[in-house]
Amino acid sequence: MATISLQKFAIGTLLLVLAVSCGSSESKPTAESSKGGQRGLTVDAIVIQEVTLDQNITVTGTLFPSEEVDLKAENTGKLVELNIEEGKRVSKGQLLARVNDNEIRARLSKLEIDLKLAKEDYDRKARLKEINAISQQELDVAENKVDGLKSDILQSKAQIEKSEVRAPFDGTIGLRYVSPGAFVGANTILAKLVQDNPLKLEFSVPERYALGIEKGVKATFSLGYNPILHDATIYAFDPIIDQATRSLKVRAMVQNPKGKLIAGSFARVNLQMNTNSKTIIIPPHALVPVLGGQSVVLARGGKAFFQKVEIGVRTATEVEIISGIQPNDTLLVSGLIQVRQGMPISVNVSK
Numbered sequence: 001m002a003t004i005s006l007q008k009f010a011i012g013t014l015l016l017v018l019a020v021s022c023g024s025s026e027s028k029p030t031a032e033s034s035k036g037g038q039r040g041l042t043v044d045a046i047v048i049q050e051v052t053l054d055q056n057i058t059v060t061g062t063l064f065p066s067e068e069v070d071l072k073a074e075n076t077g078k079l080v081e082l083n084i085e086e087g088k089r090v091s092k093g094q095l096l097a098r099v100n101d102n103e104i105r106a107r108l109s110k111l112e113i114d115l116k117l118a119k120e121d122y123d124r125k126a127r128l129k130e131i132n133a134i135s136q137q138e139l140d141v142a143e144n145k146v147d148g149l150k151s152d153i154l155q156s157k158a159q160i161e162k163s164e165v166r167a168p169f170d171g172t173i174g175l176r177y178v179s180p181g182a183f184v185g186a187n188t189i190l191a192k193l194v195q196d197n198p199l200k201l202e203f204s205v206p207e208r209y210a211l212g213i214e215k216g217v218k219a220t221f222s223l224g225y226n227p228i229l230h231d232a233t234i235y236a237f238d239p240i241i242d243q244a245t246r247s248l249k250v251r252a253m254v255q256n257p258k259g260k261l262i263a264g265s266f267a268r269v270n271l272q273m274n275t276n277s278k279t280i281i282i283p284p285h286a287l288v289p290v291l292g293g294q295s296v297v298l299a300r301g302g303k304a305f306f307q308k309v310e311i312g313v314r315t316a317t318e319v320e321i322i323s324g325i326q327p328n329d330t331l332l333v334s335g336l337i338q339v340r341q342g343m344p345i346s347v348n349v350s351k
Helices: 002-039 102-130 136-163 207-212
Strands: 041-047 050-071 077-082 095-099 164-166 171-176 191-206 218-223 230-237 247-254 266-282 288-290 293-300 303-314 319-323 330-332 345-350
Touching (some): 102 136, 136 164, 330 345
Parallel strands (some): 041 345
Antiparallel strands (some): 050 191, 050 266, 171 191, 191 247, 218 230, 293 330
16 A cells, blocks of 8 residues: 555655646746747837928819900991901901991091081181171081081991901901801890910919919920820919818910811810929828828837828828828838837838
């Protein structure tokens, strides 16, 4: 019996030694793991710096004529003269059409004859007045008659001008809508006159670029799917931002000496914006999508902190940050999937 008890004691002692040994073996990795946890996840980061924003922006626009007008006659009547040739260039003041004004011209001719006689009568009475052969009243009546006839003549000439349609500026005639001899009214459009050299390019830029818009700023544009670039120069813009679109309407002048550009065309406009303003640019892969926007991960005091940001212009290689982070913040650019809020991290800062 003593032998059996001794054997049990020996076996128990051996098991105890083995248990202690295994316990020591398992506790060693745990200590090392704890030590590694204090060191934290190793990540790459950059120090945020401000840069000057020189940004190319592309917007859509439309070509408009420099001047455009519907040709109409002010008087109602039959067209007795029509010098409108479709597609023909005309000069300012050139007679394009005339409504029948024979009665007015006949009256004008009679008034001019009456004026000549009235002037002769006035001159004769003026000589008689010098020798006191007539009264001052008789001379005044003769003078008033002359002045009245002059006014009637001016009125007749004004009526004749209303019967004529003249080109208000140099331009090109569009399609004609009437024929010679047609009866036209004050609202009848005879044709359209367009000044296509120069042309106006109209487009809008987002509000944040408004400060970069100035008179004389150059732009380039292409039409439709044609890759050829054309030049334009900004000459005017609205004094206020459109509250509906939060954009600024801009107009640029386009030279078109050969008439190759057609008004009404759709244009893709490229502007080199140099606002001379500082901004923050980060790589796109540093963004972490969150509900309702975007965030980034910053390193502060050896720990990771998520920060929501507002982004501006975004390209394939750069993202502009409008708000949320500041210069000299340390921005994580790797390990973004593994990190959690407040997690200890070890940072390798790239220069």
